[in-house]
Amino acid sequence: MIEDLATLDMAPLDAILEEYAGQKGAVIPILQHAQEAFGYLPKEVLAEISKRTRIPVSQLIGVATFYAQFRLDRRGKHLIRVCDGTACHVRGASKCIEAVEKSLHVAAGSTSEDYEYTMEIVYCLGSCGLAPVAVVDDKVLGRLTPNSLVDQLSGLD
Numbered sequence: 001m002i003e004d005l006a007t008l009d010m011a012p013l014d015a016i017l018e019e020y021a022g023q024k025g026a027v028i029p030i031l032q033h034a035q036e037a038f039g040y041l042p043k044e045v046l047a048e049i050s051k052r053t054r055i056p057v058s059q060l061i062g063v064a065t066f067y068a069q070f071r072l073d074r075r076g077k078h079l080i081r082v083c084d085g086t087a088c089h090v091r092g093a094s095k096c097i098e099a100v101e102k103s104l105h106v107a108a109g110s111t112s113e114d115y116e117y118t119m120e121i122v123y124c125l126g127s128c129g130l131a132p133v134a135v136v137d138d139k140v141l142g143r144l145t146p147n148s149l150v151d152q153l154s155g156l157d
């Protein structure tokens, strides 16, 4: 479930904080569950967790920024990770990236205004034999062309 900030309801935190009440070292599971509930970790949620657990916000942010699994910014509904590592680059990854930028109005490294897409550029997904490669919502797409990538992304619901 991804919450809209305008309607951010802190109710999901009740059960999460109750489950870990008084437990030392529970920062990571609390943040994991909060991220599952909100889709990311908005600063309002971190402030609320801090208020109720008395864990300083700075500590929560420190943990959230240390571990790659945590997100402090809202992501799009679909996460597109396009590889621009050497094997993919020489096989035209940059043209695929440009095609996505133009067609879906999402710049590399950012999220579209409608929060449909987030595009990240990565540097080797370990599938160089399929270059150029992208991973879209955990699905590996290989031997891409700009058109095939845009077509597959446009078909997402």
Ligand code: FES
Residues within 6 Å of the ligand: 083, 084, 085, 086, 087, 088, 089, 123, 124, 125, 126, 127, 128, 129, 131, 132, 133
């Ligand atoms: S360089 Fe792209 S998968 Fe390895």
